[in-house]
Amino acid sequence: MQEEPYFYHPLENIEDIDEFETAVERTHLTKGLSKERPYTYWTLELYDQENGIRGGGGLGVLAADTRRIAEQMGVDFALITPFYPSEPHQVMQGETVVDEHVPVDYRNFGFKYIDSVNVKCAGNLCHLDVIEKCFRSTRIICITEPNFGELYSGMSGSDHRLYQEVSLGFGGYAALKLLGLKPAIMQLNEVATFFAALSRLDELASNGMDFYEAVVYTRKHTLYTNHTLVQAAEAEFSEEQFERFVYPNLKSPAVRKWIKDKFVNGKLKLSSVAIEIAELRSGVSKLHARVANYHDIAGNKVKFKAVTNGIDMNKWVLPSILKFYHENNIVDNINYPANNFVDNLGCITAEQIRSLKSEGRKILNEVLSSRPDQNGVFLHFNDDEFVFDFKRRFVDYKRPELPFKDLNRLKAILESANAHYILAGRIHTGDHNMAEKLHKILHEIKKDDYLSTHVHYIADYDEKLAFALSCGSNVAINVPIVGLEACGTSWMKDIANLNLLISTHDGGVADASSENYLSVRGSTEDDELGELYRRMEEAIAAWQNDFDLEFLIQKQLAAYIPVISGSRMMRDYLDYLFPA
Ligand SMILES: *Cc1c(COP(=O)(O)O)cnc(C)c1O
Numbered sequence: 001m002q003e004e005p006y007f008y009h010p011l012e013n014i015e016d017i018d019e020f021e022t023a024v025e026r027t028h029l030t031k032g033l034s035k036e037r038p039y040t041y042w043t044l045e046l047y048d049q050e051n052g053i054r055g056g057g058g059l060g061v062l063a064a065d066t067r068r069i070a071e072q073m074g075v076d077f078a079l080i081t082p083f084y085p086s087e088p089h090q091v092m093q094g095e096t097v098v099d100e101h102v103p104v105d106y107r108n109f110g111f112k113y114i115d116s117v118n119v120k121c122a123g124n125l126c127h128l129d130v131i132e133k134c135f136r137s138t139r140i141i142c143i144t145e146p147n148f149g150e151l152y153s154g155m156s157g158s159d160h161r162l163y164q165e166v167s168l169g170f171g172g173y174a175a176l177k178l179l180g181l182k183p184a185i186m187q188l189n190e191v192a193t194f195f196a197a198l199s200r201l202d203e204l205a206s207n208g209m210d211f212y213e214a215v216v217y218t219r220k221h222t223l224y225t226n227h228t229l230v231q232a233a234e235a236e237f238s239e240e241q242f243e244r245f246v247y248p249n250l251k252s253p254a255v256r257k258w259i260k261d262k263f264v265n266g267k268l269k270l271s272s273v274a275i276e277i278a279e280l281r282s283g284v285s286k287l288h289a290r291v292a293n294y295h296d297i298a299g300n301k302v303k304f305k306a307v308t309n310g311i312d313m314n315k316w317v318l319p320s321i322l323k324f325y326h327e328n329n330i331v332d333n334i335n336y337p338a339n340n341f342v343d344n345l346g347c348i349t350a351e352q353i354r355s356l357k358s359e360g361r362k363i364l365n366e367v368l369s370s371r372p373d374q375n376g377v378f379l380h381f382n383d384d385e386f387v388f389d390f391k392r393r394f395v396d397y398k399r400p401e402l403p404f405k406d407l408n409r410l411k412a413i414l415e416s417a418n419a420h421y422i423l424a425g426r427i428h429t430g431d432h433n434m435a436e437k438l439h440k441i442l443h444e445i446k447k448d449d450y451l452s453t454h455v456h457y458i459a460d461y462d463e464k465l466a467f468a469l470s471c472g473s474n475v476a477i478n479v480p481i482v483g484l485e486a487c488g489t490s491w492m493k494d495i496a497n498l499n500l501l502i503s504t505h506d507g508g509v510a511d512a513s514s515e516n517y518l519s520v521r522g523s524t525e526d527d528e529l530g531e532l533y534r535r536m537e538e539a540i541a542a543w544q545n546d547f548d549l550e551f552l553i554q555k556q557l558a559a560y561i562p563v564i565s566g567s568r569m570m571r572d573y574l575d576y577l578f579p580a
Contacts, residue, residue, distance in 0.1 A: 033578075034076055038078040038138075038181060039076060041063065041066060041079045042168065042186060042193035043059070043060070043081050044081065044151070045063065046060050048067075048140075049462065049463050051110070051140060052083070052105075052109030053081070056393070057392075059190065060151075062309050062489065063189055067138050071135050072314065072334055073334055075574070078181060079138070079140050080172040082151075084151050085105075085144060085145075086102065086103050086104065086150050090427065090461075091460065092459045097435060111131040114175070115178055116129050119171050119174075122163075122245065126167065128143040129145060130171075141172065141175050141176070145167075148167070161235075166249065168192075169194065169196040169197075169198060172199075185222075185223060185577050188278065191226075194274045197274070198277065200218050200222075201255055202252050202255045215277075219277060223282060223576075225282045225307075226283050226284070226288075226292055229288070229292055230293055231271050238267055246259070259273065262297065276296070276297065282576065284309045285507050285511055287508075288486045289307075291483060305576055308572075309487040310563065311492045311564055312335075313335040316470070316497075317496045318356065318363070328345075328348075330345060330557070330561065331565065334567045336567040336571070350547075350549045358383045360470075360497060361381060364387075364471060373458055377456075385419075387473040387474050387475075388420070388474070388477060388536065389423075389469045390423050390425070391461060392478070398479070398480050399479050399481060400425060402525075403477065403532060403536075407448070413536050414454050416537070419454070419540065421455045423455070424459075467493070474500065476500070476502070477502050478502070478503040479503065479504050481504075482504050485506040488506075489508070491503055495564060500518060502518040503520060505521060516558075518538060518539060519531075
């Protein structure tokens with residue numbers, strides 16, 4: 001920063017001089033975590049159906065898991081997110097998936113109304129309700145209003161998105177003040193939450209802190225967590241949009257000038273300013289942190305600290321399997337890998353695996369009893385029936401269509417074990433390409449009597465279905481184009497629930513070596529496809545052989561229990577944020 005600040009106030013003017021100094025030293029910050037000074041986690045997306053909030057996919061699942069893990073570990077933690085008054089669901093109409101919109105009322109989910117806050121938008125004062133729900137050391141704080149819209153409604157550079165993002169940032173920051181909370185740290189779950197950090201910078205700079213010191217302070221206390229690989233793909237906002245939605249909410253002319261200067265040809269990518277305002281930056285797997293291609297304004301490549309996502313095992317692992325892990329000293333009481341957990345895995349027998357999976361199958365059957373497949377059939381699988389699943393958001397890079405490239409081969413594999421193949425996954429609203437791909441798969445399948453009764457699509461993929469499939473199927477298929485998956489967490493649910501994993505070596509799967517699961521490698525898609533089919537045959541054979549089943553399940557768990565463990569993730573974040 002070369003220019004003189006607009007206002008200069010000596011540091012003595014602010015109440016937080018000690019705080020400022022410790023922040024600059026970055027040493028004793030842990031002491032700073034308390035009920036009034038929580039770890040704050042900002043996210044536009046939360047996937048927490050129990051609490052009335054349905055997300056879009058992994059980003060929201062991660063946010064909900066992070067909050068629950070903080071609760072289990074007693075970390076003072078506040079998650080700030082919108083409460084969307086409407087949520088999209090998907091239903092089948094013939095071979096096509098269509099969206100339905102369902103209103104949601106926060107009063108039905110135990111949220112308490114606190115008060116309202118205002119943000120300025122396009123010449124209007126918008127009132128946002130602040131609502132809160134507490135869970136021991138943690139809480140969810142939401143801002144909401146009847147016209148807030150749905151998650152990811154509209155285009156990503158649209159006015160409405162900017163309105164939602166500005167509301168969360170400025171409204172959410174005002175909500176914290178209303179509740180008497182000061183963030184010890186602000187974790188930005190993706191760049192859409194940038195305005196929370198901007199709001200803090202603006203508060204410091206307009207309350208007497210010198211602008212440069214305010215920048216330093218905000219930077220030291222902000223962690224930007226990136227989930228996207230390429231900066232180029234990110235949406236941009238125009239300066240004209242900022243004039244209507246952002247500048248009216250800024251009190252400090254210095255902050256306004258700071259952000260104005262970041263526009264290039266009248267456009268701004270939020271990542272470029274998120275990088276400026278957050279000294280702490282993380283990626284969500286080892287591979288992702290290494291390959292994420294981001295540059296700061298000066299053109300230097302940005303380094304990301306790898307903190308691989310984990311899952312809340314209390315939520316995602318079948319209770320009897322989790323009990324088994326606890327009793328055999330595989331994970332401890334906060335689901336952190338136990339000492340000697342690898343040795344302790346040696347006790348798992350094929351008989352136990354089959355008996356635990358049979359309990360999981362009951363859950364799958366229960367969930368499927370109210371969710372028909374594309375033919376309107378309510379499925380039920382006996383313990384001896386073999387089930388493959390592919391369950392994940394339908395986006396191009398995840399390649400849901402890959403196993404259907406050679407229908408004869410797929411059919412031969414399924415016939416060899418009388419196996420079923422379940423597809424589940426949400427298509428992003430407006431993604432006609434993926435809707436067409438699904439339509440085509442279902443259309444082709446329908447022409448064959450065997451495939452049409454052994455390949456099933458279950459609509460409206462959500463947490464319940466994700467859990468049921470990971471508990472109740474035998475083999476999970478995860479084949480993103482290598483290099484495009486940031487982490488992925490559904491494969492973690494599968495490994496933890498004793499499924500065999502067939503996967504390409506990508507995202508968090510690549511945290512360990514490809515020797516540890518049924519890996520799909522190849523330099524062309526045809527090679528990968530051949531490998532995928534061979535792995536499917538291998539998986540069928542392994543479930544018919546006790547020795548192989550034990551060996552493969554133990555190997556998966558030995559390599560991935562530490563990756564999967566959500567408390568491991570939380571400790572990694574705390575170590576990064578509050579170094580000893
Ligand atoms: C676990 C989960 C995800 C995460 O999916 P990935 O493709 O592994 O990132 C997405 N949606 C739902 C409903 C989930 O339960």
